[in-house]
Amino acid sequence: MPNNLIFESWGRFPRVxxxxxxxxxxxxxxxxxIKSVNSSILPRGLGRSYGDSCLNEGGxxxxxxxxxxxxxxxxxxxxxKCESGVTLDEILRVFVPRGWFLPVTPGTxxxxxxxxxxxxxxxxxxxxxxxxxxxxxxxxxQRSDGTRILCSKDTNFDWFRATIGGLGLTGVILWAEFxxxxxxxxxxxxxxVKFKSIDEFLQISKESERDYEYTVxxxxxxxxxxxxxxxxxFMRGNHSDRKENDESQVLHRNSAWKTFPFDxxxxxxxxxxxxxxxxxxYHKQLKKHKRSNIHYDPFFYPxxxxxxxxxxxxxxGFLQWQCAVxxxxxxxxxxxxxxxxxxxRLGSFLVTLKEFGNLTPCGMLSFPIPGITLALDFPNIxxxxxxxxxxxxxIVNEFKGRIYPAKDARMAGRTFNASFPELENxxxxxxxxxxxxxxxxxxxx
Amino acid sequence: xxxxxxxxxxxxxxxxxxxxxxxxAKDGASLYLCARDEDELKRLSEDLIVRGAKEVGYSIFDALxxxxxxxxxxxxxxxxxxxxxxxxxxxxLPDQKLCEADVEEMRKAININFTxxxxxxxxxxxxxxxxxxxxxxxxxSVAGDRGRQSNYVYGSAKGALSxxxxxxxxxxxxxxxxxxxxxxxxxxxxxTANLKKGILFVGPDVVAKGIYKAIIKGKDIVYLPWxxxxxxMIIRNIPEKIFKKIKL
Numbered sequence: 081m082p083n084n085l086i087f088e089s090w091g092r093f094p095r096v097x098x099x100x101x102x103x104x105x106x107x108x109x110x111x112x113x114i115k116s117v118n119s120s121i122l123p124r125g126l127g128r129s130y131g132d133s134c135l136n137e138g139g140x141x142x143x144x145x146x147x148x149x150x151x152x153x154x155x156x157x158x159x160x161k162c163e164s165g166v167t168l169d170e171i172l173r174v175f176v177p178r179g180w181f182l183p184v185t186p187g188t189x190x191x192x193x194x195x196x197x198x199x200x201x202x203x204x205x206x207x208x209x210x211x212x213x214x215x216x217x218x219x220x221x222q223r224s225d226g227t228r229i230l231c232s233k234d235t236n237f238d239w240f241r242a243t244i245g246g247l248g249l250t251g252v253i254l255w256a257e258f259x260x261x262x263x264x265x266x267x268x269x270x271x272x273v274k275f276k277s278i279d280e281f282l283q284i285s286k287e288s289e290r291d292y293e294y295t296v297x298x299x300x301x302x303x304x305x306x307x308x309x310x311x312x313x314f315m316r317g318n319h320s321d322r323k324e325n326d327e328s329q330v331l332h333r334n335s336a337w338k339t340f341p342f343d344x345x346x347x348x349x350x351x352x353x354x355x356x357x358x359x360x361x362y363h364k365q366l367k368k369h370k371r372s373n374i375h376y377d378p379f380f381y382p383x384x385x386x387x388x389x390x391x392x393x394x395x396x397g398f399l400q401w402q403c404a405v406x407x408x409x410x411x412x413x414x415x416x417x418x419x420x421x422x423x424x425r426l427g428s429f430l431v432t433l434k435e436f437g438n439l440t441p442c443g444m445l446s447f448p449i450p451g452i453t454l455a456l457d458f459p460n461i462x463x464x465x466x467x468x469x470x471x472x473x474x475i476v477n478e479f480k481g482r483i484y485p486a487k488d489a490r491m492a493g494r495t496f497n498a499s500f501p502e503l504e505n506x507x508x509x510x511x512x513x514x515x516x517x518x519x520x521x522x523x524x525x
Numbered sequence: 526x527x528x529x530x531x532x533x534x535x536x537x538x539x540x541x542x543x544x545x546x547x548x549x550a551k552d553g554a555s556l557y558l559c560a561r562d563e564d565e566l567k568r569l570s571e572d573l574i575v576r577g578a579k580e581v582g583y584s585i586f587d588a589l590x591x592x593x594x595x596x597x598x599x600x601x602x603x604x605x606x607x608x609x610x611x612x613x614x615x616x617x618l619p620d621q622k623l624c625e626a627d628v629e630e631m632r633k634a635i636n637i638n639f640t641x642x643x644x645x646x647x648x649x650x651x652x653x654x655x656x657x658x659x660x661x662x663x664x665x666s667v668a669g670d671r672g673r674q675s676n677y678v679y680g681s682a683k684g685a686l687s688x689x690x691x692x693x694x695x696x697x698x699x700x701x702x703x704x705x706x707x708x709x710x711x712x713x714x715x716x717t718a719n720l721k722k723g724i725l726f727v728g729p730d731v732v733a734k735g736i737y738k739a740i741i742k743g744k745d746i747v748y749l750p751w752x753x754x755x756x757x758m759i760i761r762n763i764p765e766k767i768f769k770k771i772k773l
Contacts, residue, residue: 103715103718105715105718106538106565106568108564108565146540146715149568149569149571149572150571150572150575150576151568151571151572151575152571152575153575174551174575174576174577
């Protein structure tokens, strides 16, 4: 086994050394693989978490890359049973041509089923259907003591709740069962609406809630603040029954993927270039409303079109920051946050804004709460950035919001502890042999 | 070339075989899987059915047991009498140092990687000859192109296999049966778990796509990924006088 391996997450910060990566070759070998090493272990899928929740400095990573088999699919109900290393990309490849789609998908399809559960991911349809965990029927968990625990709403519900959103700390998810949903075709009927302020965003969000399955907004965080926080474009869509003559070409796009070939120089994504990009992106759409009918791939996964897009931030990497704050009458939280960012003059290339729905996620550590979620990314310029993010955390805490662990590489332990009321309860279910850089950092262990 | 629709796979649990089987399953082919472990065969067959395979059968087999090979072939032909594809994808990567110290280890490595494949081919070739069509694809290795101190036991078994296939190809040429020698470079699979992964490593899905395309195009020999053709061309042509002095 190769020693001292450096692993990084999608944000490429931090980069830490590990004792190695262990990869059980099938699910019946997971138990003995865990036993074969004497240090702490963290299961890892495709490593698309942004911070250090998919890293385990000084320990081992357990890759689920060979746990990649489908078990069964019920063509009547859409019930799919598969191993935890199966990727959402693979599910789309196999099932979109047959008229089925993921119940919930994040902004990248390069995540595994195990990762989707362990981070209880959410998507553009959160306001309608909740998180991925809300759709999981059952799964099996492998513990380091050799036991396997079948978890569902009826059996071992506490383990079910601890593992959904449990950041891989409760054991290795071996397989899971969840329902796909029927779709009329691979296209999305979408509409983009320009907005000039947070209040206008919320108004459009309320209007769209009922009739649109998917909603998300792009925000220009560097725009003039006089409107009360940022202009942007609200995107909303539904599955469309558009059919193409040559179905085989469009059911699943296997386009020649482009790969970002090297680490970009640090000025590539900096405040001035982001400002220019934002200006053009906002003004590209001239009318207030624009309708289009597009393939699901660019609609859900615009960034997946370029492999290794994280290299655009250069060797220094970048930090994601995603919060969720409850709605208040004047929605000061988001406005204050945006004002702080604007004041700092630190640009964020991709700012997304979405209103979460009211459905309660089932995980003890699930991130979504009813309210607004805001996600930003910043090139890792060090210096001024970290104090800014600390300040943003404080605002979030003050308004009883929370920070998304899957995207975090730096929040203080107290921020984390204040955000998740069931944290103490969860710690009972954590496998003694499992740990992560993230967990040790925020729990001070 | 006509795409095979009923395929027998030896070493079906190998990562490359599984990825290749997925591609044929998507086309609705019928598959017959052979591997050591019954549980794994069951799981693989369920997976391939979900992916669209028409029908999947399986038998356990042990490469070091001729009888189990014959049984597996017979059971396959009983289920699919008109099998038109054969993929042999198993192998072991032995510890070279251990093979140098222990004759039995060396013999075992050669038996698994070469002799047992010869047994399969010898038993099944009559079926293909009679049928007068189909594809025989066998995974050899770039390691078989020249003996190197770091893995010449594995290399010589694969080299012998490549020579065997070359002769078989000539022999079957008139009958219309395609014989494809697949020579992968470094592939990230459970077999190479102990090797340090460099930039030359590719995923098993990349190799599988190459095999799939080579079968459809009716190729004879394919290096996967393609750049290994160039690398091995250079390595093959280094004069022995120099070759023996370098570390490779």
